[in-house]
Amino acid sequence: MTEVQERVSDERRAALRAGLLSWYARHKRDLPWRRSEDPYSVWISESMLQQTRVETVIPYFMRFMKRFPTVAALADAEVDDVLALWSGLGYYSRARRLHAAAALIVERHGGEFPRRRQEAEALPGVGAYTAGAVLSIAYGLEEPLMDGNVQRVLARWFRVEGLVTRAAARRELEELAANLVDGVGDPASWNQALMELGATVCSPREPRCGGCPVEALCEGRAAGVERALPVLPARPAPVDVELELFLVEEAGRVLLRRRGAEGRMAGLWELPTRELASGEARLFPAEVELSLLARGELGELRHTITRHKITARVYRAALGEDGLPPEWAWVGVEELKGLGLTGMTKKALTLGRGRSL
Numbered sequence: 001m002t003e004v005q006e007r008v009s010d011e012r013r014a015a016l017r018a019g020l021l022s023w024y025a026r027h028k029r030d031l032p033w034r035r036s037e038d039p040y041s042v043w044i045s046e047s048m049l050q051q052t053r054v055e056t057v058i059p060y061f062m063r064f065m066k067r068f069p070t071v072a073a074l075a076d077a078e079v080d081d082v083l084a085l086w087s088g089l090g091y092y093s094r095a096r097r098l099h100a101a102a103a104l105i106v107e108r109h110g111g112e113f114p115r116r117r118q119e120a121e122a123l124p125g126v127g128a129y130t131a132g133a134v135l136s137i138a139y140g141l142e143e144p145l146m147d148g149n150v151q152r153v154l155a156r157w158f159r160v161e162g163l164v165t166r167a168a169a170r171r172e173l174e175e176l177a178a179n180l181v182d183g184v185g186d187p188a189s190w191n192q193a194l195m196e197l198g199a200t201v202c203s204p205r206e207p208r209c210g211g212c213p214v215e216a217l218c219e220g221r222a223a224g225v226e227r228a229l230p231v232l233p234a235r236p237a238p239v240d241v242e243l244e245l246f247l248v249e250e251a252g253r254v255l256l257r258r259r260g261a262e263g264r265m266a267g268l269w270e271l272p273t274r275e276l277a278s279g280e281a282r283l284f285p286a287e288v289e290l291s292l293l294a295r296g297e298l299g300e301l302r303h304t305i306t307r308h309k310i311t312a313r314v315y316r317a318a319l320g321e322d323g324l325p326p327e328w329a330w331v332g333v334e335e336l337k338g339l340g341l342t343g344m345t346k347k348a349l350t351l352g353r354g355r356s357l
């Protein structure tokens with residue numbers, strides 16, 4: 001018997017399953033991607049939900065599924081159209097990988113998300129978590145998954161006190177997740193219930209243990225150490241970034257530049273942007289290599305990119321006498337909606353034009 005099997009007795013496992021599943025049946029949130037078990041829909045929603053809040057994802061998911069309702073539709077799309085729909089959601093490499101993976105699913109798997117973990121994880125952007133989510137939720141396979149919510153719930157249930165980025169604690173949590181899903185019967189509900197408990201009850205700082213369906217089975221709670229678990233590495237300090245953005249409009253067109261093909265926000269369009277100060281490598285160019293004449297401040301914006309806390313002042317400006325360097329382009333305002341814009345640029349355009357795109 002392995003150590004994990006010893007820790008999860010049959011009685012305890014049965015009680016955890018009964019408590020959590022009946023709670024989930026009564027309390028699960030009605031989310032758009034839960035209305036279908038289509039693997040494509042599960043895959044898209046799980047990809048969008050990585051590092052992004054549920055409320056933010058909902059409208060993006062709805063628009064994306066309307067525009068690209070099938071794997072084949074996504075595979076056929078231009079990557080720029082995919083980026084345009086992703087604009088504002090951040091972590092744009094996810095959109096590029098989704099698009100690349102859709103092409104591979106059509107080419108190698110007859111348009112159907114693979115059912116085998118190894119094949120699923122061979123797709124761009126599909127890691128252990130996404131594979132586990134699609135296989136369990138869409139295909140009903142008893143595959144475990146581990147995201148931040150599941151990690152927290154399991155670390156508290158079983159009082160896992162090692163640093164979760166270390167191999168020993170990670171392995172322990174993975175074995176616990178695998179043990180609990182094995183033989184559960186309804187892995188789709190089980191995995192979603194674990195995530196739901198973490199998202200709505202067993203929250204990082206203020207777990208609502210009084211409303212928890214399995215409080216009596218939780219070792220962390222019994223020992224009074226639930227808030228200290230899981231043990232996470234220290235967060236890197238936030239970096240303050242100050243920017244100036246320039247909105248240059250002329251004859252129904254806006255001046256934009258496309259970011260390079262590599263690095264952060266690759267391939268997205270942005271307004272002329274100048275980075276005034278930051279403690280480290282620049283997110284944006286230090287100088288706008290354009291001659292611009294500022295015509296007044298439109299306002300200030302705040303935006304966060306990973307740990308960068310950005311404050312940006314937005315100015316209306318006109319193009320100076322030096323003309324237009326080759327990498328800059330005039331884009332008609334009616335085309336803006338179909339472009340992959342950086343989140344900052346989208347906000348600044350909304351501010352400057354008095355309405356959202």
Ligand code: SF4
Nearest residue numbers: 202209212215218226
């Ligand atoms: S008792 Fe508290 S710490 Fe334990 S699983 Fe429930 S909410 Fe989380």
